[in-house]
Amino acid sequence: MNSYWALLKILIINYFGISLFQIKNQKNRRPYLKKLGLFLIIIAAIAPTIALYAKLLIQGFDLLAPLGQEGAILTLGIVLVSSIVFVFGIFYVINFFYFAADAQSLLALPLSGYQVLGARFSVVLINEYLSALPFLLPPLLIYGIKSGASALYWLYAAVGFLLVPLLPLSLATIPTVLIMRFANLSRRKDLLKILGGLLVIALAVGYQLLFQKSGPNAMDPAFLQDLLTDRSGLMNLMSRVFPSTRYLGLALINADQLGGLVNLLQFAGLSLLAVALAWLTGEKLYFKGLVGSSETTAKRKMLSEADYRRLGKGLPPVLSYWAKEMRLLFRTPTYFINSVMTNLLVPILLTIPFFIQGRNQTTAMPWEKLLSAASGQTILMAAIIGIIVFMTGSNAITATSISREGREFFISKYIPLSYRKQILAKLLSAYLLGVSGAVLLVIAVRVLMPLDNSLIAMLLGVSMVAITPVIEAGLIIDLYNPKLNWENEQQAFKQNFNVVFSMLLAILLGGAIIYIVIRFIHTPVSAALFMLLGFGLAASLLYYFLMTWGVKRCQELAG
Amino acid sequence: MIEICKVSKSYNKGKVKAVDEVSLTVHDGEIFGFLGPNGAGKTTLIKMITGILNADQGSIKINGRDIRGNPLEAKMQFGFVPDDPNIFSRLTGIEYLNFMADIYRVSSITRVQRIKELLERFEMSLAAADLIQSYSHGMKQKIIVIGALLHNPPVWILDEPMTGLDPRSSFDLKEMMREHADAGKTVFFSTHVLEVAEKLCDRLAIINKGRVIFCGSLQEIRAHAQANQSLENLFLELTENE
Numbered sequence: 001m002n003s004y005w006a007l008l009k010i011l012i013i014n015y016f017g018i019s020l021f022q023i024k025n026q027k028n029r030r031p032y033l034k035k036l037g038l039f040l041i042i043i044a045a046i047a048p049t050i051a052l053y054a055k056l057l058i059q060g061f062d063l064l065a066p067l068g069q070e071g072a073i074l075t076l077g078i079v080l081v082s083s084i085v086f087v088f089g090i091f092y093v094i095n096f097f098y099f100a101a102d103a104q105s106l107l108a109l110p111l112s113g114y115q116v117l118g119a120r121f122s123v124v125l126i127n128e129y130l131s132a133l134p135f136l137l138p139p140l141l142i143y144g145i146k147s148g149a150s151a152l153y154w155l156y157a158a159v160g161f162l163l164v165p166l167l168p169l170s171l172a173t174i175p176t177v178l179i180m181r182f183a184n185l186s187r188r189k190d191l192l193k194i195l196g197g198l199l200v201i202a203l204a205v206g207y208q209l210l211f212q213k214s215g216p217n218a219m220d221p222a223f224l225q226d227l228l229t230d231r232s233g234l235m236n237l238m239s240r241v242f243p244s245t246r247y248l249g250l251a252l253i254n255a256d257q258l259g260g261l262v263n264l265l266q267f268a269g270l271s272l273l274a275v276a277l278a279w280l281t282g283e284k285l286y287f288k289g290l291v292g293s294s295e296t297t298a299k300r301k302m303l304s305e306a307d308y309r310r311l312g313k314g315l316p317p318v319l320s321y322w323a324k325e326m327r328l329l330f331r332t333p334t335y336f337i338n339s340v341m342t343n344l345l346v347p348i349l350l351t352i353p354f355f356i357q358g359r360n361q362t363t364a365m366p367w368e369k370l371l372s373a374a375s376g377q378t379i380l381m382a383a384i385i386g387i388i389v390f391m392t393g394s395n396a397i398t399a400t401s402i403s404r405e406g407r408e409f410f411i412s413k414y415i416p417l418s419y420r421k422q423i424l425a426k427l428l429s430a431y432l433l434g435v436s437g438a439v440l441l442v443i444a445v446r447v448l449m450p451l452d453n454s455l456i457a458m459l460l461g462v463s464m465v466a467i468t469p470v471i472e473a474g475l476i477i478d479l480y481n482p483k484l485n486w487e488n489e490q491q492a493f494k495q496n497f498n499v500v501f502s503m504l505l506a507i508l509l510g511g512a513i514i515y516i517v518i519r520f521i522h523t524p525v526s527a528a529l530f531m532l533l534g535f536g537l538a539a540s541l542l543y544y545f546l547m548t549w550g551v552k553r554c555q556e557l558a559g
Numbered sequence: 560m561i562e563i564c565k566v567s568k569s570y571n572k573g574k575v576k577a578v579d580e581v582s583l584t585v586h587d588g589e590i591f592g593f594l595g596p597n598g599a600g601k602t603t604l605i606k607m608i609t610g611i612l613n614a615d616q617g618s619i620k621i622n623g624r625d626i627r628g629n630p631l632e633a634k635m636q637f638g639f640v641p642d643d644p645n646i647f648s649r650l651t652g653i654e655y656l657n658f659m660a661d662i663y664r665v666s667s668i669t670r671v672q673r674i675k676e677l678l679e680r681f682e683m684s685l686a687a688a689d690l691i692q693s694y695s696h697g698m699k700q701k702i703i704v705i706g707a708l709l710h711n712p713p714v715w716i717l718d719e720p721m722t723g724l725d726p727r728s729s730f731d732l733k734e735m736m737r738e739h740a741d742a743g744k745t746v747f748f749s750t751h752v753l754e755v756a757e758k759l760c761d762r763l764a765i766i767n768k769g770r771v772i773f774c775g776s777l778q779e780i781r782a783h784a785q786a787n788q789s790l791e792n793l794f795l796e797l798t799e800n801e
């Protein structure tokens with residue numbers, strides 16, 4: 001176990017980029033203060049959302065208390081956090097267990113699989129606690145305070161908080177380790193890592209859907225009656241996604257009874273069992289998946305005359321630069337999973353549930369009525385454009401486009417291609433991926449809902465323009481403060497505040513658009529015109545800014 | 560031809576002078592070696608010549624084009640081999656070469672001919688279709704050298720080019736540098752291997768703590784010191800006395 005602790009300590013210092021020794025001994029504290037400042041900005045940015053969440057929980061509590069169902073707000077928080085931990089967990093595990101630069105070097109040390117996997121698991125767990133905090137703390141506090149809970153409740157809540165991420169993180173770890181073990185058998189490792197990652201996500205989505213589908217139909221009157229009369233009815237319904245979360249919910253509402261303790265022990269037992277299973281899988285398979293994952297196969301084949309002929313065609317410099325960007329985006333697993341896939345995932349995640357659940361033949365889907373009115377179409381349009389804006393901002397293709405170059409940034413400085421053209425090529429990569437995501441989303445929505453052709457045309461037209469200011473803003477963010485000094489590709493993404501800023505900006509912009517359109521505009525045509533004008537104006541201004549300040553900034557940045 | 564005039568660069572708000580008022584002229588048809596101990600300012604100066612870093616003061620011209628005032632034309636004049644060959648590891652060798660040919664606007668006929676010729680010369684023909692990440696250090700170095708020479712640049716700048724090359728490749732590279740200079744072009748390279756400098760350079764400069772402490776031919780450098788002193792002793796003496 002000593003090796004585990006030693007490794008954990010090193011990984012924490014390395015992963016979070018903090019060392020108490022350094023902080024104490026370094027005269028220049030500016031970098032740390034800067035980090036703290038950024039952290040505070042992020043807190044300030046998400047504070048309104050948390051406040052809204054807390055308000056909803058308080059209202060939910062008041063509404064449910066007369067029915068004796070107020071405990072449902074606890075389950076809501078627990079299930080929400082479990083889902084977040086699970087989805088983030090998949091990305092963290094793929095990136096941090098397999099793509100980290102130091103993953104390979106640890107193989108040479110006399111450590112066993114469970115120690116290395118365990119230490120990495122623990123680092124991810126710390127990360128997950130941080131992600132869980134804003135979602136789990138409010139319901140625990142609100143329920144505790146409003147119900148005047150006893151000391152035991154607070155004790156159980158603290159223990160519960162520590163236990164909640166264990167099971168979903170283990171559930172994210174086990175299939176990932178399994179798939180990566182077999183992905184490594186093959187020769188095209190990068191490609192298989194990407195496919196493996198996709199498969200894990202598909203399994204994850206499938207698992208969730210299976211649980212949702214296996215439950216009773218929410219529209220069944222008998223079920224509804226049970227739901228409202230049984231004290232833990234709502235809780236049971238919500239905990240279907242992660243069944244074990246029910247035990248923690250019960251433990252908390254029955255904290256003063258013996259049954260509560262039993263429930264807590266049941267929850268702890270299940271969570272720890274899941275961790276044990278994950279670590280055991282790690283002991284058996286983790287190293288086998290890692291060994292040779294950095295090997296690359298080479299064909300060592302002579303180029304044919306046809307290859308040379310193709311070569312002769314060439315591309316204009318700006319397109320060649322763009323092609324290089326696209327190749328690196330698609331071939332680097334970390335970039336592909338975090339950037340390209342984010343774009344594709346939203347439309348897929350949105351469509352699959354409806355396909356699996358199928359249409360209920362007897363009742364119309366709720367939106368069919370909504371769509372028949374012009375105001376409904378306007379709302380839908382605003383919502384879809386809002387989602388597209390959010391997708392484009394969160395794929396962070398431009399918000400990491402300088403950072404991704406890392407130490408290779410010097411190449412951009414010495415090649416005879418103007419910064420203006422380099423900026424254009426970077427925008428073009430993000431634009432094409434943004435447009436493909438938007439088109440996919442519109443197709444997905446069209447599959448689900450009967451949309452007019454004119455509405456589809458407007459949606460496509462507006463999204464082509466709406467994407468532009470978002471990607472331009474992303475590039476400005478990255479140019480302002482690029483993260484060029486990284487050891488492995490995932491740091492360019494995972495430890496890059498620019499990604500967070502780009503996402504926050506997209507949330508803000510998407511939210512503002514939805515709000516303005518829903519509040520003030522009532523027909524789809526005027527909404528389209530408003531958005532075209534607004535986004536178009538923003539795109540032009542930001543383009544001008546990029547071509548003046550951005551070019552100057554490229555000159556200033558040292559390679 | 561490279562003309563460096565009173566170029567300075569400092570870090571930490573002027574506290575650390577990496578390059579201090581350096582002036583040098585490298586003529587056409589010569590191989591110019593740039594020597595200095597680790598951290599002397601060699602790479603900083605090369606970065607300023609190639610436009611990777613901006614000089615705080617002074618001017619740098621490549622074949623008469625100012626790197627700050629006319630960067631694109633200046634950059635077209637040279638081919639650059641950086642000291643770290645770990646770049647674009649997820650492109651294949653041939654994709655990288657094609658990219659460089661596009662960027663330097665090498666015509667269709669010339670590019671195929673040059674790529675073929677250089678791949679054969681560096682014995683890289685069999686590896687060109689593979690990802691650069693599958694190459695050894697020396698192979699990566701070779702593909703970068705090939706990429707730098709595709710547009711047949713009038714000025715060839717190399718930062719520590721011999722590192723990681725096997726004896727055969729190192730010999731070939733030196734021969735190519737000689738051919739380049741004999742064809743009336745300029746070769747400028749940095750090294751800390753004195754033997755290479757001694758055998759290859761027409762002229763050389765020694766830099767220490769950011770200042771050029773000597774610039775001239777090997778004969779001049781020897782005359783400057785005691786007779787028959789080895790370059791190694793001379794180098795140690797010059798850099799220690801600073």
